[in-house]
Amino acid sequence: MAAEPKLSHTAAMILQAIHAGHVYGFSVMEMTGLPSGTVYPAMRRLERDDLIISRWEQQSIADAEQRPPRKYYKLTRSGRTTLEAMHKRYPLLARLIPSPEVENA
Amino acid sequence: MKIRSFVHSFPISLAIIRTAAIFVPGQQRLEWLAEWKSELWHVWQACKDESHNCLHDKEEVTAFCLGAFKDALWLRRNDLNATQHRAFRLGSPSRCGFFLAILAAMSMMLALYLPGARKAILLSPYQDAHHLVMISHDANLWAPYPTIRLDDYQSWTHTTHRLFTGIAFYQPILKRVRVTRHQTAELSIGRASDNLFELLQIPIAQNVSNPTRNDSTAALVLSHAAWHKYFGDDPQIVGHILDVAGQRTRIVGILPDDSWQLPGQMDAWLLEDPQQLASLPSHSKGFVLGHIRPSAFYASTDGQWHMTVVEKSGRSERYDCVSLAEQSQGTFSVFVFALFLACLSLPATTSLPLGEYPVHKDHLPWATRIRRWIFLLTKIGLIVPIAYYGSVALAHWNPAMNPASSQYIQLGTSFLMFLFGFRWALRDQRKRCPVCLRLLTNPARVGQSSRNFLAWNGTELICVGGHGLLHVPDISTSWFSTQRWLYLDPSWSSLFSDASLGML
Numbered sequence: 001m002a003a004e005p006k007l008s009h010t011a012a013m014i015l016q017a018i019h020a021g022h023v024y025g026f027s028v029m030e031m032t033g034l035p036s037g038t039v040y041p042a043m044r045r046l047e048r049d050d051l052i053i054s055r056w057e058q059q060s061i062a063d064a065e066q067r068p069p070r071k072y073y074k075l076t077r078s079g080r081t082t083l084e085a086m087h088k089r090y091p092l093l094a095r096l097i098p099s100p101e102v103e104n105a
Numbered sequence: 106m107k108i109r110s111f112v113h114s115f116p117i118s119l120a121i122i123r124t125a126a127i128f129v130p131g132q133q134r135l136e137w138l139a140e141w142k143s144e145l146w147h148v149w150q151a152c153k154d155e156s157h158n159c160l161h162d163k164e165e166v167t168a169f170c171l172g173a174f175k176d177a178l179w180l181r182r183n184d185l186n187a188t189q190h191r192a193f194r195l196g197s198p199s200r201c202g203f204f205l206a207i208l209a210a211m212s213m214m215l216a217l218y219l220p221g222a223r224k225a226i227l228l229s230p231y232q233d234a235h236h237l238v239m240i241s242h243d244a245n246l247w248a249p250y251p252t253i254r255l256d257d258y259q260s261w262t263h264t265t266h267r268l269f270t271g272i273a274f275y276q277p278i279l280k281r282v283r284v285t286r287h288q289t290a291e292l293s294i295g296r297a298s299d300n301l302f303e304l305l306q307i308p309i310a311q312n313v314s315n316p317t318r319n320d321s322t323a324a325l326v327l328s329h330a331a332w333h334k335y336f337g338d339d340p341q342i343v344g345h346i347l348d349v350a351g352q353r354t355r356i357v358g359i360l361p362d363d364s365w366q367l368p369g370q371m372d373a374w375l376l377e378d379p380q381q382l383a384s385l386p387s388h389s390k391g392f393v394l395g396h397i398r399p400s401a402f403y404a405s406t407d408g409q410w411h412m413t414v415v416e417k418s419g420r421s422e423r424y425d426c427v428s429l430a431e432q433s434q435g436t437f438s439v440f441v442f443a444l445f446l447a448c449l450s451l452p453a454t455t456s457l458p459l460g461e462y463p464v465h466k467d468h469l470p471w472a473t474r475i476r477r478w479i480f481l482l483t484k485i486g487l488i489v490p491i492a493y494y495g496s497v498a499l500a501h502w503n504p505a506m507n508p509a510s511s512q513y514i515q516l517g518t519s520f521l522m523f524l525f526g527f528r529w530a531l532r533d534q535r536k537r538c539p540v541c542l543r544l545l546t547n548p549a550r551v552g553q554s555s556r557n558f559l560a561w562n563g564t565e566l567i568c569v570g571g572h573g574l575l576h577v578p579d580i581s582t583s584w585f586s587t588q589r590w591l592y593l594d595p596s597w598s599s600l601f602s603d604a605s606l607g608m609l
Contacts, residue, residue: 071143
């Protein structure tokens with residue numbers, strides 16, 4: 001079995017924020033309180049490690065809402081697995097940024 | 106005022122984002138710029154929606170914009186895909202060679218751009234410069250003041266036919282010239298014998314002794330600079346009559362650029378026949394040029410001959426004849442002398458050995474071993490033109506400077522450039538990995554001076570490519586006199602995460 005990647009608390013927090021539905025760069029920054037110079041490089045690292053993937057949303061959606069298209073991020077399968085492992089390591093993570101299923105429960 | 110609150114308009118924010126995008130590696134720039142712009146729009150929207158705390162919002166926008174610079178710098182530092190830039194990372198041999206080549210090219214261009222330096226570097230424009238000599242009292246080709254009296258020149262025109270095929274005279278003077286109907290200017294005029302340009306084999310002279318010119322008007326040859334400055338490059342200027350301090354002269358030609366490389370900065374040359382020259386005071390002094398008969402002089406290696414003239418009073422006078430070819434060879438001679446002095450002085454400033462490099466048990470490829478020496482020779486080979494052209498440019502920065510002073514300046518600067526350039530080349534070479542030629546990093550102190558007899562103490566440097574360690578002793582001992590390289594075998598490679606650097 002491949003070793004799970006070791007993440008810093010910051011990276012784990014970003015992963016948790018994306019899992020919680022804050023799928024845009026700015027919303028991750030808002031949720032975590034981290035500056036852009038930290039969030040974007042961290043997200044690039046997570047993307048490089050295949051923990052998250054990024055996609056540009058369709059132009060038609062952006063046109064309908066009269067705004068520029070945004071790049072959104074979502075967790076990959078290994079990202080979810082890693083996040084579960086991170087919850088064990090950082091137990092307060094889920095309480096800091098609650099995910100929708102936890103909130104609805 | 107906080108810097109974070111100054112970004113309060115969307116165009117300024119956008120401009121900052123675009124500026125940050127410049128630092129992003131090219132292949133990722135558009136993608137990042139698009140994402141930043143998109144997110145910036147949402148940051149602004151969020152600030153509009155939550156306009157209750159204006160200062161906080163401005164700070165948030167500014168933080169986002171300035172954060173883009175952090176992103177860009179992070180991307181640049183971690184740009185692993187840009188393989189074409191790898192060779193130019195700090196300390197790489199390619200980068201070192203590139204900068205030296207740029208420096209050499211810049212110093213050469215500077216030397217060729219400066220008129221004085223260009224004259225000193227380029228070969229003599231005179232076709233038979235080896236047989237053209239400047240006759241003077243002090244063997245100084247660049248003497249700023251004339252030394253030959255007019256009556257001596259006049260007597261030599263009759264008495265030196267066995268020595269010279271021809272001799273010419275010129276005397277720099279300042280004359281007020283009426284350049285236009287309403288404008289006069291003080292020009293530096295070379296009052297010269299009418300065979301001056303014929304002797305120098307400059308084509309302009311052919312027009313001067315035109316037999317159809319039967320008036321008493323003296324011929325005037327303009328320098329290219331004066332033609333440009335005072336006559337606006339007028340192509341019809343030849344044939345015009347000019348008033349030179351009350352004397353009528355006819356412009357017979359323009360001297361091409363760089364054709365005059367003799368003492369005296371001239372705006373024009375006033376060519377006078379022997380009768381007109383004879384009207385000058387006999388004791389007035391000028392420069393005398395001669396074209397020697399090779400059969401009359403013994404072969405000289407340094408381009409200098411001596412001439413003894415018995416004057417009417419019975420007193421013999423000795424003159425020196427210096428070949429005009431020496432003019433262009435002068436800077437080269439100084440350069441060679443400075444190079445010789447620097448090579449002699451180099452061991453006093455740094456040790457010459459490059460260190461001990463044991464035979465690698467895995468046998469380094471022949472090309473890798475020879476590359477190290479090629480790199481050292483390349484550095485030295487590039488330092489030589491940097492020092493030569495740089496010193497010539499400094500020495501001839503001011504064309505009006507005394508030529509002797511220029512020579513001393515060239516000697517001093519080229520010596521220092523050679524000495525410290527070679528010293529740097531050797532020291533730089535010693536700090537490089539013999540395999541990848543990159544500068545060694547992470548210096549660490551090893552050992553203690555008090556335990557010098559038990560173990561070595563000094564500095565240990567490491568190759569980031571994992572090729573080995575360099576041990577530089579603080580104190581030379583009989584068993585550890587010079588720096589020593591230690592090759593690392595591949596089992597160490599796991600310690601060097603960035604092993605790709607080692608492939609450079």
